[in-house]
Amino acid sequence: MADRKRLAARLLLVPLSALAALAVGELGLRLYFHAAGADAGDMGAVLRRARHVKPGEGGRLSLIGLVQASRFPEVVYELKPSLSGTFRGRPIAIDAQGLRGAANHAPAKPPGTFRIAGLGDSVMFGWGVGEGEPYLQILERDLNRRAAGRRHYETLNFGVPGYNTWMEVATFEHRALAFSPDLVVVHFIGNDFELPHFMRRPESRRSPARWYLVELVRALFRSPQDEVDPDLLGHGSGPAAREDRARARGQYAHMVGVDAFKTAMARLGALCRERRIPVIVMALGSGAGAAGIAEEAARANGMTYLDASPHFYAYLVAHGLAGERANWVKVFRIPHDGHPNALGHRLYAEVLAQELARRGIP
Numbered sequence: 001m002a003d004r005k006r007l008a009a010r011l012l013l014v015p016l017s018a019l020a021a022l023a024v025g026e027l028g029l030r031l032y033f034h035a036a037g038a039d040a041g042d043m044g045a046v047l048r049r050a051r052h053v054k055p056g057e058g059g060r061l062s063l064i065g066l067v068q069a070s071r072f073p074e075v076v077y078e079l080k081p082s083l084s085g086t087f088r089g090r091p092i093a094i095d096a097q098g099l100r101g102a103a104n105h106a107p108a109k110p111p112g113t114f115r116i117a118g119l120g121d122s123v124m125f126g127w128g129v130g131e132g133e134p135y136l137q138i139l140e141r142d143l144n145r146r147a148a149g150r151r152h153y154e155t156l157n158f159g160v161p162g163y164n165t166w167m168e169v170a171t172f173e174h175r176a177l178a179f180s181p182d183l184v185v186v187h188f189i190g191n192d193f194e195l196p197h198f199m200r201r202p203e204s205r206r207s208p209a210r211w212y213l214v215e216l217v218r219a220l221f222r223s224p225q226d227e228v229d230p231d232l233l234g235h236g237s238g239p240a241a242r243e244d245r246a247r248a249r250g251q252y253a254h255m256v257g258v259d260a261f262k263t264a265m266a267r268l269g270a271l272c273r274e275r276r277i278p279v280i281v282m283a284l285g286s287g288a289g290a291a292g293i294a295e296e297a298a299r300a301n302g303m304t305y306l307d308a309s310p311h312f313y314a315y316l317v318a319h320g321l322a323g324e325r326a327n328w329v330k331v332f333r334i335p336h337d338g339h340p341n342a343l344g345h346r347l348y349a350e351v352l353a354q355e356l357a358r359r360g361i362p
Contacts (some may be wrong), residue, residue, distance in 0.1 A: 081097060
């Protein structure tokens with residue numbers, strides 16, 4: 001009988017020890033996020049902490065190590081200038097102007113130069129691809145090769161991970177206009193009606209529904225495919241619902257939803273018409289859902305809506321891969337990530353180059 005009691009006590013000790021370890025882990029995560037300011041909804045505290053995050057071993061950069069607070073409240077945050085290292089295992093450079101790439105174009109445009117300003121989020125930024133592989137860098141090389149010295153072309157990548165359309169347009173007004181662009185390219189994806197997750201209002205720490213350990217495990221094993229180019233898969237995340245606006249931190253609520261998207265597009269259209277700057281909206285898909293809303297807004301504001309999906313599909317056909325829809329993900333995306341791979345960026349560059357050639361550029 002005594003042996004049975006000792007065995008039962010030992011068996012009971014195992015789950016109790018596990019629960020104690022989980023409780024300690026949960027408490028540690030709560031204290032960490034509270035100290036960082038994220039749990040209290042203090043974006044200022046998060047960005048102040050981000051300013052001091054340095055590259056890790058071997059120049060490895062984290063997402064929070066890439067960004068800092070913007071001096072423009074509507075932009076919220078931007079890339080840290082003059083950075084180099086690796087991000088997501090690939091070499092990366094941020095120039096002195098806080099733009100992806102090492103070109104370091106000064107705001108003053110040299111004579112005989114044609115400038116293209118890119119507005120977008122992690123896709124345009126080049127999440128998961130190395131230097132020379134983001135599609136604006138490919139386009140710049142291609143344009144200058146074809147121009148053969150007759151004219152010089154520069155692409156300025158203002159893309160930043162997490163941006164929505166409102167933040168992109170604010171970036172154009174407060175930052176990109178100073179570089180005197182001759183053309184603007186906006187990269188639209190299906191979550192551009194929404195906010196980056198960390199800019200949403202957190203649930204109460206007292207809420208039993210919010211367990212940090214559960215959220216951490218989900219984040220570690222979740223593929224972000226639904227957040228990146230959802231129209232490539234034909235199941236766009238769609239416009240932000242009322243619940244999404246309710247979750248937005250108060251000062252950012254005006255940036256969320258279809259109406260905010262349309263307002264931002266109208267603002268971009270007005271800024272560019274005033275300066276006679278053409279705008280191209282790049283997307284995958286058209287005619288329905290989020291892509292349909294983007295196409296309608298682009299055309300209503302005198303912009304060109306450029307659906308890249310036929311070019312992607314043509315690549316699959318040419319390589320005998322069009323039979324399985326899963327090949328869209330296998331061929332064009334980074335495995336277990338969801339962002340376009342180097343091939344996807346090359347195809348985006350080709351689509352843009354074809355559109356510019358149609359316009360007589362170069």
